Amino acid sequence: MLIVKVQLGQADIKCPITECSEHLDETTVLYNLPHDDIIKYKYFLELSRIDSSTKPCPQCKHFTTFRRRGHIPTPAKLENKYKIQCPSCQFVWCFKCHSPWHEGVNCKEYKKGDKLLRHWANEIEHGQRNAQKCPKCKIHIQRTEGCDHMTCSQCNTNFCYRCGERYRQLRFFGDHTSNLSIFGCKYRYLPERPHLRRLVRGSVCAGKLLITPLILVLGLALGAIAVVIGLFVFPIYCLCKKQRKRSRTGMPW
Structure with missing residues (x-):
């Protein structure tokens, strides 16, 4: 029951005893979880304690706090102010929409285009997917010929075109x-x-x-x-x- 709640993303877990209305403390939960679920629980716990000014990196989950500046940005710099480079993995992402950085495209247009791209990529044509997403940098790559072993042109990650997992x-x-x-x-x-x-x-x-x-x-x-x-x-x-x-x-x- 405890593992299921953690896997569902719950950080505030009630005592399993019916007569008890208290919540389990962090030490008790960590003591009764396997290693993999401990990592998940700590992540969800930290996520539950932060406000909207802090978000995890889409790639490595390192938490970054967005610091608002006092001046009003110009329209040209309005979108660029959300550009974040993760200090842990150097991944560049957009704090506003929590996606990889989209230079020259606003968040709404990017989300719309990304949704269409994902739909197109998952379609099967000629016995294979239209495109596969790199497991590291998340860009879509289309295979025109060759085997399933792919190398991302952006981050040099080796992955399988068929299942999308790293080699x-x-x-x-x-x-x-x-x-x-x-x-x-x-x-x-x-x-x-x-x-x-x-x-x-x-x-x-x-x-x-x-x-x-x-x-x-x-x-x-x-x-x-x-x-x-x-x-x-x-x-x-x-x-x-x-x-x-x-x-x-x-x-x-």
Whole structure:
């Protein structure tokens, strides 16, 4: 119940006991949440404490406070005053409409155009989406040819055109093109059965995590055996080599 409330974006959580009308304190909530939900809860908690002059960065969620100036801006500078560059990730965004910065276009026009763009991008033509959004900088990219591996021309992020996720890989655990890897594309393996796909991929990953230490221990054991054998064999080899050399030269022992 607690996890569900946090995932729904609730920061002010009531006590689950029916007879109690109090709210849970922050320490109690944090103690009973897993790591991923702790991050979400802290974000929603901070979001609930701020006013309209503070907003999170659309990219990294770093909070920025918009400081209003005393003078009245000219019409030419009216829109530019909302231009914010995040001090954490350097992402440039509009404080007014909470979107990526739209130079030369007001917020209303941008929102209207962005809505039309998203609708067009999600349409399927010739067996593929019209465009895919970069997972980092959020610009739409259209593929005209080639494979699903895309590189954003603006931020150089590698992502999959088919599912929109970043390309990630880890040696021994596979990459985005692996069917059974936790980093694999969701459309490559059981796309219609996401729960089963996560179960299978998670099981494979867990199996590899269990096998890896055994392989390391086995490798260390074999290495130790090889060293021990070498300590005995090498002196014998040197002695035999020395004896063979003396026998060739006819020198007595």
